[in-house]
Amino acid sequence: MRTTSIIGSRVALVSAVIFVLAAAPAAAQSMAPYPAPIDYKQTITTLIDDQGTIALWPLPAGTTLWREFSRVAASGDGAKAVFQVCDLNTGGEGCRLFLIGANGTGFEDISAIFTPDLVSTGWSWGNLRINDDASKVFIKAQLNDGKAYIHRYDVGTGATTSAVNHWWWPSAFDWFAIDDDASRFFVGKFDQGWDPGLGRNVRGMYYADHDSTIAQYVDIYDLPCNGSCNNLNMAYQVGGCADGGRAFFSWMSDYLGNGHPDNRSAQWVSTIGGAVAKVTADDHYWVWQGDWRGVSDHSGSKVLYQYRHLSGAPRITDLVDVATGASTELTWTTDLNPVTAFITRNGDFVMVSGKKGDAGQQHYLTMQDLQWDRNRDTWSYHLPPVGREVSNITNNDRTYFVTNRYDLQRVDMAVGTGGDFSKAPDISEIAFTHPYLWHDDSAQIGVTVRVSDSQGLANIDTVTLAVLVEGEEEPIWSMPRKPLAFPTGDPGSTWLYDDGTHGDATPADGVFTFDAIATRKTDPTTWNTWYSHFTLPHQVGIRILAEDVDGNSTIADTTLWITDVDMSPAIFADGFESGDTSRWGSVAP
Numbered sequence: 001m002r003t004t005s006i007i008g009s010r011v012a013l014v015s016a017v018i019f020v021l022a023a024a025p026a027a028a029q030s031m032a033p034y035p036a037p038i039d040y041k042q043t044i045t046t047l048i049d050d051q052g053t054i055a056l057w058p059l060p061a062g063t064t065l066w067r068e069f070s071r072v073a074a075s076g077d078g079a080k081a082v083f084q085v086c087d088l089n090t091g092g093e094g095c096r097l098f099l100i101g102a103n104g105t106g107f108e109d110i111s112a113i114f115t116p117d118l119v120s121t122g123w124s125w126g127n128l129r130i131n132d133d134a135s136k137v138f139i140k141a142q143l144n145d146g147k148a149y150i151h152r153y154d155v156g157t158g159a160t161t162s163a164v165n166h167w168w169w170p171s172a173f174d175w176f177a178i179d180d181d182a183s184r185f186f187v188g189k190f191d192q193g194w195d196p197g198l199g200r201n202v203r204g205m206y207y208a209d210h211d212s213t214i215a216q217y218v219d220i221y222d223l224p225c226n227g228s229c230n231n232l233n234m235a236y237q238v239g240g241c242a243d244g245g246r247a248f249f250s251w252m253s254d255y256l257g258n259g260h261p262d263n264r265s266a267q268w269v270s271t272i273g274g275a276v277a278k279v280t281a282d283d284h285y286w287v288w289q290g291d292w293r294g295v296s297d298h299s300g301s302k303v304l305y306q307y308r309h310l311s312g313a314p315r316i317t318d319l320v321d322v323a324t325g326a327s328t329e330l331t332w333t334t335d336l337n338p339v340t341a342f343i344t345r346n347g348d349f350v351m352v353s354g355k356k357g358d359a360g361q362q363h364y365l366t367m368q369d370l371q372w373d374r375n376r377d378t379w380s381y382h383l384p385p386v387g388r389e390v391s392n393i394t395n396n397d398r399t400y401f402v403t404n405r406y407d408l409q410r411v412d413m414a415v416g417t418g419g420d421f422s423k424a425p426d427i428s429e430i431a432f433t434h435p436y437l438w439h440d441d442s443a444q445i446g447v448t449v450r451v452s453d454s455q456g457l458a459n460i461d462t463v464t465l466a467v468l469v470e471g472e473e474e475p476i477w478s479m480p481r482k483p484l485a486f487p488t489g490d491p492g493s494t495w496l497y498d499d500g501t502h503g504d505a506t507p508a509d510g511v512f513t514f515d516a517i518a519t520r521k522t523d524p525t526t527w528n529t530w531y532s533h534f535t536l537p538h539q540v541g542i543r544i545l546a547e548d549v550d551g552n553s554t555i556a557d558t559t560l561w562i563t564d565v566d567m568s569p570a571i572f573a574d575g576f577e578s579g580d581t582s583r584w585g586s587v588a589p
Contacts, residue, residue: 031511032431032448036542036558040376042413043424044383046551047081047104049407054085057096057109069403070388076132076180076345078102078394081401082110083408086122095121097128097137099155102399102410103420110137112160113153117143125151127175127292131182132395138163138178138185142170150176150185150208164208175292177237179244180345183210186240186247189232190214203232205249207240207272217247218270226254238267238288239295242345246271246300246322248279250287261285261311269300269322280325284309291340293392296322297347302370304330304341304350317341317352319370330368331476334358345395351378353390361474365390367413375471376557378413382464382493382545383553407551415554425453425460425546427556436561437484439519439536444487446503446515449496449556451546461549463496463512468541468557469530483530483540483562485520492520496544519562537563 048054050066057067072083080099087094096111114121119142126140137153148170152163164185177186185208192202205218220235228234234255238248247270254264264283270276288306296303305318305327315338318327331352333339339354350368355361364379365386379386387404394400398414412419429450437445453459467482469475482492496512497504503515524531530540539559547553 031429031450032433032446034432034435036430036432036560038416038427038430038556038558040555040557041415041419041427042378042411042555043415043419043421044402044553044555045104045410045412045420045423047100047401047408047410048107049551054098054107057085066406068388068405069408071128072389072391072401072403072408073128073130074391074394074399074401075130075134076395077134078396078399080106080130080134081391081408081410082128082130082137083401083403084128097139099134099137100408104410108155110153110155110158112158113137113139113141113151115141115143115151115160117145119144124170129176129178129182129292131178132180136163136182138176138182140174140176146170148172150187163210164214165212166208166214177240177247177292179240180242180298184208184240184244185210186237187214188237189235189249190216191232192216200230203230205235205237205247205270207247215272217272217274218249218268218276219274220251222276223251223268224253228252228255231255236289238290239292241296241300242294242298243300244272246296248290248295248300248303250289253283259311265307267303267305267307269303278325279303279305279320279322280327282307282309285311285313286315288338291342293342293351293390294345295343297343298345302343302347304343306338306341314358315339319343319350331356331363335360339363342392344393344397346397349393349397351390351393351400353379353386356474357476357478359478361476361478364473365411366472377468377472378411378555380466380543380545380555381473382466383547384551409551421452421554422454423548423550424552424554425451425548427451427544427546427554430542430544430556430558432560433515436537436563437517437519439531439562439564441521444516444518446513447496447517447542448503448511448513449544449546450511452510453548455548455550457498457508457510459548459550461547462545463498464493464545464547465496465514465517466493466543466545468543471541473543475533477529477533479529479533481520481527481529483520483528485518486514487516487518517560537561 067085070084074081082099099108124142129138135155139151141151142148147167150163153160190206195202204216204220206214208214234252236250240247250267252265256262265287266283267279267287269279284307286308303320305320308315314332314334316332317330320327333355335355339352341352343350348371352363353365356363364377367376389403391401400411402409431448433446467484486494494514496514498512500507504513520528542558542560544556
């Protein structure tokens with residue numbers, strides 16, 4: 001259990017004033033007197049690591065390198081995840097595929113999908129896909145004959161066969177999309193060769209039904225162009241919708257050269273029957289090539305669209321209403337690498353990750369709620385960074401899986417409806433010593449958090465308090481300093497303590513405390529931009545993170561009011577009265 005401060009050196013607190021509305025001081029209580037509602041809670045649970053069940057896969061004698069976890073995909077029903085592990089001692093060539101249940105049981109080696117004529121288990125295949133009921137797994141497989149196929153593994157029988165009765169050249173597609181029951185595959189572009197009747201090659205975008213051959217849904221000769229009209233390299237698959245009726249692709253209608261500012265690309269939509277249209281009326285310098293985890297909702301009525309309008313311009317991620325062409329900006333970045341983004345099956349959420357804005361801010365796997373126009377970081381700066389890959393999100397918008405270098409983790413974003421705390425710590429209560437924080441040089445308040453762990457309190461490694469702004473740890477606008485301070489010289493976050501210090505009443509009782517939360521003072525126009533962005537009184541987000549020694553963690557989010565006037569008996573802008581303590585446990589609108 002960690003008891004040292006997150007701050008490298010902390011000087012003695014000077015003139016600390018703790019505002020407590022109860023008779024007893026905060027340090028004499030097991031919990032502070034003003035409970036804060038936990039309005040979001042999630043767990044991150046390690047399902048398997050290199051030293052777990054997978055250790056039954058023996059490494060060569062005398063080797064020192066471990067295995068590396070990488071690609072991962074989830075079944076739509078959330079029952080299973082499929083993932084890759086490679087032996088680093090073989091230069092990444094010794095790779096296997098595994099299935100595991102969402103609760104960590106049902107571990108199964110499915111490496112039979114790598115048939116003997118596969119060129120390489122490390123690099124000669126594309127993305128993993130698993131159907132909604134976890135009965136079939138699919139990969140692209142490049143074979144020694146120089147061609148690529150889609151391989152299917154039947155989970156019940158262990159049989160491996162081809163899922164589509166056709167081949168591609170390996171460069172034609174690295175990934176593919178499937179519909180909800182894997183009865184249809186969106187396989188990308190293909191050149192079928194010379195057609196004497198047409199007097200030209202047949203080139204375009206293709207799909208294939210399960211156990212059937214390929215069919216064209218777009219002929220590139222029907223697309224507008226100026227220059228490279230028959231060049232299949234100007235087309236890229238973006239994705240297909242889960243009902244199997246629509247597909248999305250990009251097309252460069254005017255190519256003037258690599259890096260030329262007047263190159264013109266756009267994103268297109270097509271029915272399987274070949275009704276083709278631009279997603280919006282615009283052309284851009286650059287358009288993305290999609291994301292296998294989902295670019296549209298189930299029916300293809302909403303689609304993600306990422307582009308750079310001009311050379312050197314920001315890369316923007318939009319959500320487009322396909323029927324009207326109307327677009328809404330979701331995020332943007334000036335970073336050299338665009339953010340990754342994918343939409344959930346019902347179209348209610350978009351997951352974005354990567355650099356945002358122009359000051360190096362970060363999306364920590366941000367779930368953007370399209371129904372309520374709000375965001376929530378589902379990862380954190382204070383957790384180990386995601387090392388390898390993030391899966392698709394299950395159809396109930398609840399679960400996704402992450403491969404870090406040495407393990408596979410499950411993220412459950414709705415544990416309030418019945419979560420699994422058999423491994424991860426549980427944050428059950430958050431409370432403050434005062435219902436609001438006064439923006440004044442002499443004001444400080446305390447926080448207490450109740451944490452339990454099924455392996456015992458000694459298994460808890462750290463409990464941290466961090467700040468959220470509009471649901472994210474870093475807002476899109478520049479905020480060089482967090483709005484809260486934990487004197488002195490702190491980074492805007494702090495560890496909590498269960499060792500009898502920092503306001504903690506009883507050591508090692510599972511109640512973690514910090515007693516010196518203050519607002520950040522001075523220079524509100526440049527460093528303290530939170531205070532110029534919002535008008536006080538206003539709420540700031542509070543994020544509590546509990547991590548254990550086994551790499552499991554829990555996140556719980558609440559809010560704290562900040563005011564620049566004495567709130568007794570003043571009334572908040574939304575009608576919350578400071579004198580009515582019974583309402584402090586309510587969630588503000």
